[in-house]
Amino acid sequence: MPAMPTPPGRKPRKAAPSRRPLTQDGIVAAAVRVLDAEGLDGVTMRRVAQELDTGPASLYAHVSGKDELNELMLDRVAAEVRLPEPDPERWQEQVKEVAREVRRVWQAHADIARVSLAMVPTGANLLRIAEFQLAVMSAGGVPPAAAALAVDSLGMYVDAESVERAMYGTKLGEGASPEEQLHTFISGIRDYYKALPQDRFPHIVAMVDELTAGGGDERFEFGLDILVRGIASHARP
Amino acid sequence: MPAMPTPPGRKPRKAAPSRRPLTQDGIVAAAVRVLDAEGLDGVTMRRVAQELDTGPASLYAHVSGKDELNELMLDRVAAEVRLPEPDPERWQEQVKEVAREVRRVWQAHADIARVSLAMVPTGANLLRIAEFQLAVMSAGGVPPAAAALAVDSLGMYVDAESVERAMYGTKLGEGASPEEQLHTFISGIRDYYKALPQDRFPHIVAMVDELTAGGGDERFEFGLDILVRGIASHARP
DNA sequence: TCGTGATAACGAACGTTGTTCTAAGCTAGG
DNA sequence: CCTAGCTTAGAACAACGTTCGTTATCACGA
Numbered sequence: 001m002p003a004m005p006t007p008p009g010r011k012p013r014k015a016a017p018s019r020r021p022l023t024q025d026g027i028v029a030a031a032v033r034v035l036d037a038e039g040l041d042g043v044t045m046r047r048v049a050q051e052l053d054t055g056p057a058s059l060y061a062h063v064s065g066k067d068e069l070n071e072l073m074l075d076r077v078a079a080e081v082r083l084p085e086p087d088p089e090r091w092q093e094q095v096k097e098v099a100r101e102v103r104r105v106w107q108a109h110a111d112i113a114r115v116s117l118a119m120v121p122t123g124a125n126l127l128r129i130a131e132f133q134l135a136v137m138s139a140g141g142v143p144p145a146a147a148a149l150a151v152d153s154l155g156m157y158v159d160a161e162s163v164e165r166a167m168y169g170t171k172l173g174e175g176a177s178p179e180e181q182l183h184t185f186i187s188g189i190r191d192y193y194k195a196l197p198q199d200r201f202p203h204i205v206a207m208v209d210e211l212t213a214g215g216g217d218e219r220f221e222f223g224l225d226i227l228v229r230g231i232a233s234h235a236r237p
Numbered sequence: 238m239p240a241m242p243t244p245p246g247r248k249p250r251k252a253a254p255s256r257r258p259l260t261q262d263g264i265v266a267a268a269v270r271v272l273d274a275e276g277l278d279g280v281t282m283r284r285v286a287q288e289l290d291t292g293p294a295s296l297y298a299h300v301s302g303k304d305e306l307n308e309l310m311l312d313r314v315a316a317e318v319r320l321p322e323p324d325p326e327r328w329q330e331q332v333k334e335v336a337r338e339v340r341r342v343w344q345a346h347a348d349i350a351r352v353s354l355a356m357v358p359t360g361a362n363l364l365r366i367a368e369f370q371l372a373v374m375s376a377g378g379v380p381p382a383a384a385a386l387a388v389d390s391l392g393m394y395v396d397a398e399s400v401e402r403a404m405y406g407t408k409l410g411e412g413a414s415p416e417e418q419l420h421t422f423i424s425g426i427r428d429y430y431k432a433l434p435q436d437r438f439p440h441i442v443a444m445v446d447e448l449t450a451g452g453g454d455e456r457f458e459f460g461l462d463i464l465v466r467g468i469a470s471h472a473r474p
Numbered sequence: 475t476c477g478t479g480a481t482a483a484c485g486a487a488c489g490t491t492g493t494t495c496t497a498a499g500c501t502a503g504g
Numbered sequence: 505c506c507t508a509g510c511t512t513a514g515a516a517c518a519a520c521g522t523t524c525g526t527t528a529t530c531a532c533g534a
Binding site: 117118119120122124127128130131134135138144145146147148149150151152153156157159160161163164167189192196200201202203204206207210211213218219222223225226227228229230231233234 | 354355356357359361364365367368371372375381382383384385386387388389390393394396397398400401404426429433437438439440441443444447448450455456459460462463464465466467468470471
C-alpha cells in the first residue's frame, strides 16, 4: 500500500487524543483497582491497559513487565499498613499487632499475598514494616540474629496464611459471601476427613473438629502466639 | 488428501503400535520426571504428553486437568518422606525431624512446594505425615486444639520456606551451581540493603549481615525452633 | 516560527499456555 | 463377526506476556 493522501475532511487519525499521558503511578493504581475487583489472576496486562483505555504494549514504557508491576502493586498496597508508636514495654503485643495489621491489609486486596510470598521485600513501604519490627524487637531485648530471622519467619507466616485464606474465596464460585464461601469449603474438607479410614488415620478422624475449627482468625492468632512465644524465649529478660 | 487405500504390505498406520496404554500413574511419573528436570513451570500438559510420545489431549482421559495433576505429583513425591518410629519422650525433636525431612523432599523436587502451599492436603501420603505429627504431639501432651493448629502452622512454615528457597534457583540463571546461585542472590540483596538511607531504615542497615546470614539451613532451623518452643509452651508437663 | 529529535503510544503479531472438539482407532461383549 | 463404548490424538480456541515497527506528540534550539 503506497503512500496515499488522506481523504479530504478526514481527521488526522483518531478523533480525540485527549488521552492524558500514562504514568507509572496511574498504571499501578489501575492494576490495584483490577486486583480488588477481580483478584490477582484478573490482573493481566491487557486488563490493566483496558482500564486505562489503551493497549497492552503501552504499559511497557513505564513498567518493565508483569513481575515489576506485581511488586509495585504490593508496595502500593503496603502503604496502607499503619504502624503503632513503638513501646518497648509491649514489644510482644506490638509485634502481633503489626502482623494482624499486615494480614488485614493483605486480605483487603484479594490475592496480593501471593506476590509477597514470592519475593524479597525491596519497596520502601515494605521495608518500613520490617524496620519497625526490627526496632521494636531490638528494643525489647531480642538479640540481632534472632530478631532478623524472626522478621523473616513472621513475614512468611502472615503471607502463607493470607494466601491460604484467599484461596478459599477463589477456588469456590464467586457467588456467595466470603463467610458462606469459607463455610462451604470447610464443610467439604470436614466431610472428607470424616470419611477417612479410621485404622490408618485415627488422629485425623478423631480431631476432625479441631482441624477444621476456627473461622480463620483463631487459627491465625494461635500461630502468631506460637511464634511470638518462641521469639520471646530468645530475648534477654 | 482424500481417503487412500493403505498400500499392500504396509502396517495399518504407525509402524509399531507397541504404545503401552496411558495410565494415570504413568502420567504422574512422567510429570515428576519433567518437574525434576525443568521445574514446576516446565511441567506443561504439552511437555508431559511429549514425554509420553503423545499429544496433550490424551492426558485428559486420565486426569481432570492441570490442578489435579499438580496434586497427584505432590502426593507421589510425598511418598518419599520417611517417618521415624514414634517416641513420645522425644516428641519435640521428632516434630522437627519430620519438618526437616519434608523440607528435604520438597527441595529435592524443585518448585513442588508451591503446590503444597496452594492446597489443602487430601492425598494419602500427605495425610500420613499429618497423622504422624498429630499422633506424636498428642502423645507428648499437646492438647488436641493446639496440636491441630500446630500441624497447620508447621506445614505452612515448611512450605513457605521451601518456596522461597526454590525461588532463588529459578529467578537467577540456571547456569551455576545451587550454592553459587544462592550466594549471588544473597549478595545482591545485601548490597541493596547496605545502600538504603540510614536515617529511614537504621535497623535494617545495621543488621544487614544478620538479615542475610545463614545458608538457609540455619534460618530454617531457627524458625523451626521458634515454632516448636511455642507449641511446647502449650503442652501439659 | 519552524523544523527536529527523543520519547510515548499503540495496532498487530508471535509464541505459549490450558482446555475442548471431533473424528478415528481399539477392545471387549453379544 | 459385528457393534458399543472408551481411549487416543490432531486440530483448534481463547487468553496470556511480550516484542516489533510505525505513528503521534511535545519540548526545545535555530
